[in-house]
Amino acid sequence: MNYESATLDNDGRLTLPAAEPKSRRLWWIVGTLLVLAALAGYFLIKRSGAAPTVAQKGEALSSVTVAVPGSKLVARVISATGTLAARREMPVGVAGEGGMVTRVLVEPGQWVGAGQVLATVDRSVQQQTAASLTAQINVARADLTLAQAELARAQQLVGRGFISQADVQRRIATRDSAIARLKVSQATAAEQNARNGRLDIRAPAAGLILTRGVEPGQIVSSGSGVLFRMAKGGEMEMRAALSEADLTGLGVGARAAVTPVGSTQSYDGQVWQVSPVIDPQTRQGIARIALSYNQALRPGGFASANITSGGAQSPQLPESAVLSDDRGNFVYIVGAGNKVERRNVKVGSVSDAGVAIASGLAGTERVVLSAGAFLNPGQKINPVVAKPAASAASKG
Structure with missing residues (x-):
């Protein structure tokens, strides 16, 4: 403080120069800023410390779509491959x-x-x-x-x-x-x-x-062999190779959809003969599927077939619900306390309607329909039951 510039008034009081109040105001401003900075830091630290708790709560309560599949009559569909041929070749x-x-x-x-x-x-x-x-x-x-x-x-x-x-x-x-x-x-x-x-x-x-197999000028006799090959009535068939297990329960009259290789068109057929013997080398038998004539069905060609034979009561799930790893096929179900549980299953026939579960599910469980790859056993979720497709369609 500059005391040399101070003066005494008429009452004998000391008068300070005008610069002294400005310095005091500066100290007040600095102190206020420090207090505000401290408060801001406190709130920031408090918020950053609370964030993991909120994230953890959100993760624990992830909403996952589930469904109770029940049990329905699922047709047994057998997939097979084989060759096309004339049903009665002459x-x-x-x-x-x-x-x-x-x-x-x-x-x-x-x-x-x-x-x-x-x-x-x-x-x-x-x-x-x-x-x-x-x-x-x-x-x-x-x-x-x-x-x-x-x-x-x-x-x-x-x-x-x-x-x-x-x-x-x-x-x-x-x-x-x-x-x-x-x-x-x-x-x-x-x-x-x-x-x-x-x-x-x-x-x-x-x-x-x-x-x-004959041309004009050729000499033929009874020993010349086959000159022509014919398909009686133009009738065709597919000779589907099936395993012993697939042949069990397969009877004459079963419907089939045959698709030639290289084509997306399927042709309706019907099993008219089931092999009474099994090849001891391949352990397979032949199911002969009768087909009407079509130019796309060429004898000697290769084809695949889906044969529908009978059915059984079993749960059916979309393909997204069934997962697999080195331990086999499994699904995630929602257990006690809305916690995820692994359930090993055996897959049956697969069709456009979904995957039939041969064993492992009773049909009363709440099964995770999707997002199973992002879940872990024991994880707690918020299950959301999916609406039946029929009711959803009627509402729409």
């Missing part, structure tokens, strides 16, 4: 003596009727033989006519005594021989005509030509 070969093929009249993929000619074989020699036999028939018929006439005259003359009864008997024998020779000639000609008819390669039944 190999067509040479029925007669064969020869050189002159014409082939059909192509693969063509529909034919029963008895339709598929190919013809040269018959020039056989036609000459047939003509010769026809001529023999005419000769035998002429001999028979002559024998009949001679017998008639002899029968007229025997009464007048011009010829004996023995002559009549000889003419009767001659007439009978002529009749027999005519019949033999006719039978021989008919046999030759039948042989000539068998030179034509014909379809044994109506159906679809699958393959063609």
